[in-house]
Amino acid sequence: MNTTIQKIHAREILDSRGNPTVEVDIVLQDGTKARAAVPSGASTGKYEAFELRDRDPKRYGGKGVLTAVTNVNGDIANALIGLDAGDQKLIDLTMIELDGTPNKGRLGANAILGVSMAAARAAAQANGLQLYEYLSEDRRYLLPVPMMNVMNGGVHAQWQGADFQEYMIAPLGAPNFRTALQWGAETYRALQKTLQKKGYPTAVGDEGGFAPKVASNEEPLELITLAIEEAGYQPGKDIAISLDPASSGFYHYGQYELKREQKALTPEDMIKYYQMLVENYSIISIEDGLAEEDWTGWKMLTKELGDRIELIGDDIFVTSPALVKRGIKEGIANSVLIKLNQIGTVTETLETMQLAKSAGWGLNVSHRSGETVDSFISDFTVATRAGKLKTGAPSRGERIEKYNQLLRIEEELGNRAVYAGRKAFVRG
Numbered sequence: 001m002n003t004t005i006q007k008i009h010a011r012e013i014l015d016s017r018g019n020p021t022v023e024v025d026i027v028l029q030d031g032t033k034a035r036a037a038v039p040s041g042a043s044t045g046k047y048e049a050f051e052l053r054d055r056d057p058k059r060y061g062g063k064g065v066l067t068a069v070t071n072v073n074g075d076i077a078n079a080l081i082g083l084d085a086g087d088q089k090l091i092d093l094t095m096i097e098l099d100g101t102p103n104k105g106r107l108g109a110n111a112i113l114g115v116s117m118a119a120a121r122a123a124a125q126a127n128g129l130q131l132y133e134y135l136s137e138d139r140r141y142l143l144p145v146p147m148m149n150v151m152n153g154g155v156h157a158q159w160q161g162a163d164f165q166e167y168m169i170a171p172l173g174a175p176n177f178r179t180a181l182q183w184g185a186e187t188y189r190a191l192q193k194t195l196q197k198k199g200y201p202t203a204v205g206d207e208g209g210f211a212p213k214v215a216s217n218e219e220p221l222e223l224i225t226l227a228i229e230e231a232g233y234q235p236g237k238d239i240a241i242s243l244d245p246a247s248s249g250f251y252h253y254g255q256y257e258l259k260r261e262q263k264a265l266t267p268e269d270m271i272k273y274y275q276m277l278v279e280n281y282s283i284i285s286i287e288d289g290l291a292e293e294d295w296t297g298w299k300m301l302t303k304e305l306g307d308r309i310e311l312i313g314d315d316i317f318v319t320s321p322a323l324v325k326r327g328i329k330e331g332i333a334n335s336v337l338i339k340l341n342q343i344g345t346v347t348e349t350l351e352t353m354q355l356a357k358s359a360g361w362g363l364n365v366s367h368r369s370g371e372t373v374d375s376f377i378s379d380f381t382v383a384t385r386a387g388k389l390k391t392g393a394p395s396r397g398e399r400i401e402k403y404n405q406l407l408r409i410e411e412e413l414g415n416r417a418v419y420a421g422r423k424a425f426v427r428g
């Protein structure tokens with residue numbers, strides 16, 4: 001085994017939306033070859049690390065991802081060849097320094113993350129370890145509750161469905177991951193039937209959830225509750241519901257504009273709306289209930305609902321240690337969403353998780369709405385014992401692959417496999 005990096009090669013591939021993204025291959029001195037691919041969001045937080053993408057052709061002449069690829073094959077490869085892939089901190093810090101900007105804007109967060117993940121995978125393989133074993137500090141593992149996004153709205157449904165972006169089911173009462181996944185898949189199919197009966201189309205959004213033009217943002221909660229019961233489970237006890245309204249996407253000039261309901265709500269009224277929903281449905285967590293700029297609103301939200309449910313910050317924290325630190329200090333939220341590409345390296349992601357954990361916060365690892373079949377986050381979630389992984393509906397290959405990887409890990413761990421269940425939630 002020689003884990004010295006011999007070669008790094010990046011290429012442009014397509015993600016699940018058909019947009020270009022970065023894939024990186026790493027070869028070690030001992031011949032080990034490993035690969036990683038980088039996902040990309042649509043409802044991105046303002047302060048995420050900067051990806052070189054092709055959304056803005058005027059800026060890069062349609063060559064954003066190709067520029068990231070060139071940066072990997074040039075500057076990054078030159079700096080990392082000869083370093084030990086097993087020294088994740090050194091690899092990541094070398095790239096951060098080489099980039100030299102506060103947001104990874106020169107080399108591109110997508111270029112940097114692709115290399116960071118591929119290095120971890122290569123080192124794991126060279127050591128004869130599974131990725132989840134390699135990433136674990138203490139060989140204690142936790143299979144996450146699958147947070148399955150069964151109804152899509154917002155930008156993930158091109159604003160043709162609900163204003164709220166994600167309605168998830170969380171089979172927290174299951175005895176193990178395999179059963180949880182089965183319950184979730186059965187409920188998803190039951191929901192399809194429920195929608196058909198109502199005359200709704202069952203076409204899906206970016207993350208595989210159904211995306212009908214519902215009458216209100218509350219209606220999906222009724223439909224999902226019905227589907228859970230139809231599938232033979234008890235809402236709340238067996239399967240709870242989680243929301244990601246992704247409200248930064250409908251926050252304009254201090255108000256929350258719910259187009260489906262032809263309403264514009266103040267932060268106070270938006271909080272009341274959530275209180276009503278929490279009263280009436282088996283909601284265990286709400287992510288991005290308020291917008292990334294609305295820290296005052298978030299403070300009120302945390303006061304009103306923080307002791308009842310898990311309040312997860314995604315856009316507001318963007319997996320940044322500095323922003324999570326500020327959140328802890330100011331009493332904002334009680335949980336954080338973890339997306340590797342929001343911050344851009346494995347090392348910094350682990351730092352954010354450590355911070356949140358030491359404050360007693362909940363952890364939620366997440367895919368992006370634009371994904372590849374890379375299942376890095378599945379191993380990552382098990383190794384870090386985050387307890388929850390949201391990776392879409394059980395209906396699109398790039399999402400299913402993450403769930404399937406968790407099935408493989410659970411099987412391999414055998415009687416050492418522990419399912420996170422209800423305890424993974426900070427409230428509930």
Ligand SMILES: C=C(OP(=O)(O)O)C(=O)O
Nearest residue numbers: 041042043044367368369
């Ligand atoms: C997964 C999400 O969507 P995106 O990847 O588009 O940010 C999210 O908002 O949590």
Ligand SMILES: [Mg+2]
Nearest residue numbers: 244246288314
């Ligand atoms: Mg979100």
